Amino acid sequence: MFFARPGHWADGFVPPAGRFLGCGVIMDWIDHKTAAAVALLCVVVVDMARATESNEYLDMDIGQLMNVTVTSVTKKAQPLSDAAAAVFVITQEDIRRSGVTTVPDALAMAPGLQVAKISASKWSVSSRGFAGLTSNKLLVLIDGRSVYSPAHSGVFWDTQNVMLEDVERIEVVRGSGGTLWGANAVNGAINIITKKAEDTQGALVRAGVGSQHTSSSAARYGGKISDVAYGRLYLTYDDHASNTLHQTGGDADDSSQPMQTGFRMDGKPGNGQEWTLQGDMYENNGDQLVFPYWTAESVVPAALFDEIDAKGGNLLGRWRQELGDGKAVTFKAYYDNAQRDEAIYKLQFDTLDLDLQYETKLGQRQNLTMGTGYRSVQGSFDRTFQISLPDRSDSLYSAFLQDEINILADRLWLTLGSKYEHNDYTGSEWQPSAKLLWKPADRHSLWASAARAVRTPAIVEQYGRLTMARYSIPNPSFPAGPPLEGTVSFVGNPDFDSEIVNAYETGYRWQATDALSFDLALFYNDYDEIYTVKPPATPSLDVDYEFVNGQSGHGDGFELAADWKARSWLSFILTYSYLQLDLTTDPMVDNHSGSSLVEDAAPQQQLGIRSSILLAPDWRLNLWGRYVDDIAGRNSSDLLGQPVPIDAYCLLDANLIWTPNKQLEVMLAGQNLTNSGQLQYLSEYSTPATEIDRGVYGKVTWRF
Amino acid sequence: MPGKRFMAVLLAALFLVLGGVVVRAEQGEVEYKVKAAFLLNFARFAAWPESAAAEPRFALCVLGDDPFGPALAGIESKEIGGKAILLRHLASAADGIDQCRLLFVGKSEQGNLGRILSTIAGQPILTVSDIEGFAKAGGVFEFKDRDGRLSFIINNTKAKASGMHISASLLNLAVEVL
Numbered sequence: 001m002f003f004a005r006p007g008h009w010a011d012g013f014v015p016p017a018g019r020f021l022g023c024g025v026i027m028d029w030i031d032h033k034t035a036a037a038v039a040l041l042c043v044v045v046v047d048m049a050r051a052t053e054s055n056e057y058l059d060m061d062i063g064q065l066m067n068v069t070v071t072s073v074t075k076k077a078q079p080l081s082d083a084a085a086a087v088f089v090i091t092q093e094d095i096r097r098s099g100v101t102t103v104p105d106a107l108a109m110a111p112g113l114q115v116a117k118i119s120a121s122k123w124s125v126s127s128r129g130f131a132g133l134t135s136n137k138l139l140v141l142i143d144g145r146s147v148y149s150p151a152h153s154g155v156f157w158d159t160q161n162v163m164l165e166d167v168e169r170i171e172v173v174r175g176s177g178g179t180l181w182g183a184n185a186v187n188g189a190i191n192i193i194t195k196k197a198e199d200t201q202g203a204l205v206r207a208g209v210g211s212q213h214t215s216s217s218a219a220r221y222g223g224k225i226s227d228v229a230y231g232r233l234y235l236t237y238d239d240h241a242s243n244t245l246h247q248t249g250g251d252a253d254d255s256s257q258p259m260q261t262g263f264r265m266d267g268k269p270g271n272g273q274e275w276t277l278q279g280d281m282y283e284n285n286g287d288q289l290v291f292p293y294w295t296a297e298s299v300v301p302a303a304l305f306d307e308i309d310a311k312g313g314n315l316l317g318r319w320r321q322e323l324g325d326g327k328a329v330t331f332k333a334y335y336d337n338a339q340r341d342e343a344i345y346k347l348q349f350d351t352l353d354l355d356l357q358y359e360t361k362l363g364q365r366q367n368l369t370m371g372t373g374y375r376s377v378q379g380s381f382d383r384t385f386q387i388s389l390p391d392r393s394d395s396l397y398s399a400f401l402q403d404e405i406n407i408l409a410d411r412l413w414l415t416l417g418s419k420y421e422h423n424d425y426t427g428s429e430w431q432p433s434a435k436l437l438w439k440p441a442d443r444h445s446l447w448a449s450a451a452r453a454v455r456t457p458a459i460v461e462q463y464g465r466l467t468m469a470r471y472s473i474p475n476p477s478f479p480a481g482p483p484l485e486g487t488v489s490f491v492g493n494p495d496f497d498s499e500i501v502n503a504y505e506t507g508y509r510w511q512a513t514d515a516l517s518f519d520l521a522l523f524y525n526d527y528d529e530i531y532t533v534k535p536p537a538t539p540s541l542d543v544d545y546e547f548v549n550g551q552s553g554h555g556d557g558f559e560l561a562a563d564w565k566a567r568s569w570l571s572f573i574l575t576y577s578y579l580q581l582d583l584t585t586d587p588m589v590d591n592h593s594g595s596s597l598v599e600d601a602a603p604q605q606q607l608g609i610r611s612s613i614l615l616a617p618d619w620r621l622n623l624w625g626r627y628v629d630d631i632a633g634r635n636s637s638d639l640l641g642q643p644v645p646i647d648a649y650c651l652l653d654a655n656l657i658w659t660p661n662k663q664l665e666v667m668l669a670g671q672n673l674t675n676s677g678q679l680q681y682l683s684e685y686s687t688p689a690t691e692i693d694r695g696v697y698g699k700v701t702w703r704f
Numbered sequence: 705m706p707g708k709r710f711m712a713v714l715l716a717a718l719f720l721v722l723g724g725v726v727v728r729a730e731q732g733e734v735e736y737k738v739k740a741a742f743l744l745n746f747a748r749f750a751a752w753p754e755s756a757a758a759e760p761r762f763a764l765c766v767l768g769d770d771p772f773g774p775a776l777a778g779i780e781s782k783e784i785g786g787k788a789i790l791l792r793h794l795a796s797a798a799d800g801i802d803q804c805r806l807l808f809v810g811k812s813e814q815g816n817l818g819r820i821l822s823t824i825a826g827q828p829i830l831t832v833s834d835i836e837g838f839a840k841a842g843g844v845f846e847f848k849d850r851d852g853r854l855s856f857i858i859n860n861t862k863a864k865a866s867g868m869h870i871s872a873s874l875l876n877l878a879v880e881v882l
Contacts, residue, residue, distance in 0.1 A: 055740055055774075055775050055778050058740065062874070067853065
């Protein structure tokens with residue numbers, strides 16, 4: 001327990017006289033026995049007060065102070081929260097207090113996102129609906145590098161093992177981001193931003209053990225390269241244990257051992273110049289159970305115990321030159337190599353991306369940003385029976401222009417812009433937007449926007465072939481003979497076009513007091529040309545469903561976030577999301593499974609409450625409860641069967657952090673504490689229904 | 705599953721009940737805790753003329769509405785140049801402003817800024833504020849938000865004119881030196 005120790009007051013803090021007096025007066029008129037209890041209570045209360053009132057920053061030197069992020073309080077000072085968009089920022093402190101050990105798990109803190117763990121190394125992360133292992137309407141960038149895979153349009157989360165201690169913040173932007181980030185930011189963009197090297201000086205060693213996250217280790221060292229440049233190196237290794245099969249209770253064989261190493265250097269040589277050079281290398285060795293696994297030899301689905309080997313590396317450079325008068329040029333270039341070798345995907349991508357941006361002021365009231373970019377993507381694939389893709393060499397050209405006009409000084413802004421892209425699949429794509437931000441008074445901001453965004457085709461949708469099932473029927477002309485065998489496939493369609501959203505959003509942000517703020521966003525998305533598959537016109541033994549733009553409809557809903565620092569030792573963050581999707585399939589498509597699968601995969605309501613309690617100066621308790629409404633998923637072993645329902649569920653995470661000094665931090669954490677195992681999502685392809693097990697772990701972090 | 709919905713409702717109710725319990729929301733704690741710590745550091749990197757050196761205690765003043773609240777708790781136990789800190793709250797510039805060695809000017813004084821700065825012109829008082837344009841107006845330290853972190857502008861011309869010396873290492877850290 002956290003009682004005062006003798007001589008406790010001596011270390012620099014004088015408790016307010018009033019509080020002491022209060023305790024003294026109470027004790028004067030009650031009997032001795034009760035007095036003892038009250039004294040104890042007073043000690044506790046005063047000790048809590050000590051935690052409340054001593055300012056822990058007073059002992060920091062100026063270098064440390066300049067690195068403290070005060071963003072959480074002065075959100076309005078943040079350029080992004082002044083944006084006319086639904087933005088939620090997950091800070092380093094949020095990540096630390098949440099006890100999460102992977103990037104996708106951290107994303108569950110944001111409203112509007114549906115984060116469902118499929119297995120130890122697979123997630124469905126989506127914004128405003130359209131969930132899936134291949135959730136394709138959400139763009140993800142790490143320090144400006146896209147990790148959205150062009151093979152299937154989605155993110156392989158198992159290879160995004162950024163060292164969480166080095167994450168500065170994660171900006172989750174729901175809604176269309178096509179104007180700024182280009183294609184595929186249909187329903188949102190996630191920017192994972194790591195700290196500058198100068199903010200990660202010194203050494204950090206982390207070691208953890210647990211029941212599910214059996215090993216979590218990391219090391220980082222940051223140093224000064226010269227008077228104007230800093231650098232860091234890091235290495236992480238994790239071991240995630242396997243979970244449980246939903247149907248049989250057996251081992252899901254989904255363990256995963258990712259390892260990642262990398263560096264980052266930042267320099268400010270003066271004259272308004274700033275540069276960054278960073279790179280990573282990674283490898284994830286994991287197991288997976290592939291079911292149903294179809295082979296050319298049999299019409300009975302097999303279960304394959306498979307090994308995943310995913311590796312890659314990247315190198316990114318950024319250079320910025322400020323030219324005075326609000327003018328600046330930024331050049332960014334990166335190279336990314338991603339390889340994956342497993343039963344289904346055998347692929348390699350090499351991406352080169354160049355990006356040039358120029359900012360300038362136009363008169364007193366306009367900020368003009370323009371940019372141009374080029375991306376080359378080389379993809380090579382080994383054919384598997386499950387999936388076949390041709391080798392590709394694609395180029396993407398882009399240009400964008402955005403003008404922010406301050407119509408009424410410090411009150412009203414209008415931002416107009418558009419991105420133009422040319423890709424090898426659909427040719428030219430325009431993604432314009434108009435945004436209005438109005439601050440009627442301090443602490444209040446209202447915004448509204450209209451935007452168009454597209455999701456460009458994945459390689460598989462135009463040129464690929466996916467084996468979905470095999471079957472047999474008795475031979476009608478020779479019933480006594482061997483049955484006829486057939487294969488059901490999804491095949492690419494060179495005429496498959498981009499999916500389109502016209503998104504209308506509005507929102508209100510209110511900083512009610514310095515300790516309490518609200519953020520509300522409402523949206524209406526008009527979808528067109530959404531993908532589905534169309535059965536063949538003429539019957540044949542091998543059934544080839546073709547990818548077509550056969551669905552349209554709309555999605556609407558709202559998201560609320562409330563941040564409340566009730567006391568200096570107690571804080572709450574509440575997030576709530578409401579979503580309704582209504583899609584219809586074009587009658588010409590004649591597809592049985594239709595649009596209800598997309599609609600049912602999105603929870604109508606999601607609720608999250610996080611609380612952080614400073615129990616004593618060196619003890620902190622964090623709680624995080626989540627509620628996810630019922631959904632349904634595709635039965636991957638019976639494609640045309642009814643969707644399989646997943647009941648609504650609650651997840652509870654809790655952890656206790658002990659920081660005896662500035663160097664040492666000890667955490668004991670529990671994840672998914674209320675359930676022994678929870679089925680969160682059904683993968684639409686090859687992963688059998690897997691319950692994510694309860695996990696308990698402990699870790700020690702040492703900084704020196 | 706009604707049981708799980710119940711849990712969700714319970715969580716929400718807990719949040720709301722706790723909401724009702726708290727009567728008063730506290731000041732923007734992190735920001736002003738950090739700003740309070742900056743005040744100490746500013747004072748430690750500055751030197752005052754002989755006349756001020758003889759004073760037994762270091763007077764740290766907050767003029768106008770106090771944005772710090774509990775963030776200044778414990779500051780009086782700290783020392784500046786071997787002297788104990790005396791914390792004073794001034795309602796107006798007439799409350800003995802000339803005895804202050806470090807003066808934080810609250811945002812409530814924005815309208816009186818010109819008058820305040822001319823009252824103390826030439827006196828060895830290190831002025832600090834988060835009023836925008838404070839340094840340009842003749843204040844010494846102005847807090848500046850840089851991507852959610854705090855930095856500052858120093859008007860060294862003014863500091864020198866008042867007989868104070870600000871160390872080079874502090875000048876190097878400033879975003880702008882006037």
